[in-house]
Amino acid sequence: MKTYDIVIIGGGPAGLAAAVSARKQGEESIVILERDKELGGILNQCIHNGFGLHTFQEELTGPEYAARFMKQVEELGIEYRLNTMVVEISSDKVVTAMSRRDGMYQIRAKALILAMGCRERARGALNIPGYRPAGIYSAGTAQRLVNKEGFMPGRKVVILGSGDIGLIMARRMTLEGAEVKVVAELMPYSGGLKRNIVQCLDDYDIPLKLSHTVIDIKGKERVEGIVLAEVDETNRPIPGTEEFYECDTLLLSVGLIPENELSAQMGIALSNVTSGPVVDESLETNLDGVFACGNVLHVHDLVDFVSEEAATAGKNAACYVKNERMKSGISIPIKAENGVRYTVPSRIDPERMEEKQIVRFRVGKVYKNCRICAFLDGEQIISRKRPVVAPGEMEQVILKKEWFEQPPECTDGSGHELIIRIEE
Amino acid sequence: MYDVVIIGAGVSGSSIARELSRYQVNVCVLEKEEDVCCGTSKANSGIVHAGYDAEPGSLMAKLNVQGNKMMESLSKELDFSFARTGSFVVCTEEENIPKLEALQKRGIKNGVENLQILGKEEALAMEPNLSEDTVAVLYAPTAGIVCPFGLNIAMAENAAVNGVSFFFDTKVETIERMRLAEHPGTSELSENEKAGFQIKTSRGTFEAKYIVNAAGVYADRFHNMVSEKKIKITPRKGEYFLLDKSAGKHVSRTIFALPGKYGKGVLVSQTVHGNLLVGPTATDLDDKEGNYTTADGLAEIREKSGNCVKNIPLRSVITSFAGLRAHEEGHEFLIGELEDVPGFIDCAGIESPGLTSAPAIGKMVAGILKEKMDLKEDPNFQGTRKGILDPSRLSLEEHNELIQKNPAYGNMICRCEMISEGEILDAIHRPLGAKSLDGIKRRTRAGMGRCQSGFCSPRTMEILSRELKVPMEELTKSGGGSKLITGHSKEIYQGEDAE
């Protein structure tokens, strides 16, 4: 069985950035396993612009952003295997993979980086009643059909869900020749970036109906229409608000779920909130030497942050292989409170942490004129004013290592308390 | 002229076709949909009932117990998924224990073996997620689960291999007795029944000496076309939740609720593929095509699901669906030749336990026809069939060998169910092969997993298009007007005058 120092599962933006970062730490033995016929992952079908301002200080399209990292992977001579599906990973880091060319085989990893990305929530999870005709697509599937194959999944379209993919697809379908009748959003706020509402909906006069959902799908063979209704505060449809929209297509952009079936199988502890692995400051999971980054860890809005996070995972995996930066044994749990739904990481080793440790999180609802606060052992260490925070936009705080230099006596971390919360 | 025309390629029609294919007889099956297993047979609980439910002495009771006994050997002959997992009927109210005992007695009368009544402790030891309100359960170790598609498709494929012709997208419009004058050569056949039938369909006219009416919820329509003694089949809708495989081990047997103060409950069962199934509801409809889910129906399942089984992880629902049972007013299978229409054989009112009974129904109807026509066995009958290879059952070495031999097995198409191009090609090219996305799904499970075909559908469509030489725009989800693609990007700009 061939052994690599680092095996990276997934060659999308997370996997690529992790590989580049690990190589830059001097790590020679790396392989990326990618199930598609090319590297780049979902970026290849995200042909719109808006990527990379943070990383490259210019606005790129998805394929251009991916190409920048692919170029580095090539230049650094990092090995990758395409058309390769990982079917199983054992808890001692033996990866079983298959491809047309190489058949079914196993490789052993000293360190493993999980970068499998996420999948779209499907109709079933929403329990939308009605028939099950052709013409119901998740937004990402429609995006692939249009942008990679040049096919139109429909002519008259209703979109449920105002996440970024839904908004981007509203514009794409319009540009490519369909009529987008409405975008409906269950929540009283959009799940997408504000600028996407401007440039994808407002530019094309596509209405956005907040607090609305699809309550019936008409048409036995192909979608013939949908019924939209307003919902109350408990998300229940309000009788009398039903409205029929004639359409042949319903696109769903109702959330992304980290793809962690392999992780769960190998015994990695997952968070109930993010559906991603529970990780410490090094993005290491409960299994030694197994790291996670990108959308498999928690769903991001911006690929730039995926790349940044993945670079951290890559660096830490390289350190792990070289037995550098060992765990101190102290692990301070981060408590997400009052509006903060979760944090990544959720534990901090004060010795292993970065000089400036980024902690990312999402809030549970829209807060206006609030403060993002952090408390260490009861003492306020951060209080940052924000005009508005929303569930659709990931937030972060930066913890300085110096704050943790004189920790209280107990060494199991239980004596410490680190809290991140929203204060109104 | 066919000796026998079977209307309907559901599980009953396919079973009858397969049983008839043992004999030297010219049989065809007419199906209005594009594939086998498109009506009642595709949307049900997939339970192989033990047989304690039906009234002793009824045809339902007899065929249920017979069908149950046949299922295991049939599953080996025809290579479909079946597991004898057993079932519980759960009683949660002390005062209803006599009802549970009555059910046991009825089962014994029907010939169901090994029925036992268990106390709460014993039951919970076997099924730890049973409700704490459990008082007693009726345990039927002979009950089981089957893949409803697998059973139906296997029987149809085997019938086709043995010479039965299947005509799809062929909707029967009228059935008439032929006048003898139209068949001068058969004038000596003075008996009415030898005159046969003329069947007009959406795809031309068929002639048959015998008709088998296995048309599910439409069986009354065809029956009433020829008979004066009218019957009525009511579509009785059942709605279901299918949960992710992560929830599949929540119970290991099929858990029914003993009807009690909550009315008729819903069942909770593992499926043969390891998912968890919860349902069905029961709503009578007029619309024979009304297999849509409803907000009320789904709410009812949610509400009732916890009555007998606790902590069902309903957030793991991956899809909901509805099926229509072919409910006949007398709640009995109507199987046999019509008294007033010799040559016309009903197979109507086949609702639960119809799936379990299917193998026995096939035998029974074929038996009737064998006697009428004095059929001789076909020495070339091939009674076994190999299903689509399931590489997940192979060892790593065997799996590797398979891919080396046929690289299509190394190209993963459905990541949720782990279905490769190899299985999909097999599904397309075998007898009565798949022509649509749903056809692929029923044969291979590609698209049936947690992402519900979001990932694999474009890939499966490419394969279908390439293999069947059908343009992408013509491909369907399930035949008819269920086209998946409406055209090409930017085509609305074509033909516009340049400014």
Added chain:
Amino acid sequence: MERKELICIGCPMGCPVTVEMNGENVVSVTGNTCPRGERYARKEVTDPTRIVTSTVKVRGGAELLVPVKTKEDIPKGKIFECMKALTGVEVSAPIGIGDVIISDVAGTGVDIVATKEVRSVGKAD
């Protein structure tokens, strides 16, 4: 004096920006957190522009389509004309990032360029 409320699309932050106008003239821009916001706001109220992205067909390539974009932003009013200009266009592989697919699209003076590399297949390149 006229006030216009905008959301800046210059970056993912989406700052709410207020523009005060006197007829055609911008008097003030407030609410932006960076110079990009002011630039965007001034343009948006006088001459709004957008980057347009789409795909064109590829002949002899490893992919059916190549994604493309306008190299710079073009007037909003020209978006659909730009899409029309892309209709029916077919290019031959190999294609490199930045290759000009159409020059001066829809009279905007802006080129359409490829945003992805597409290798050719079937012959050595």
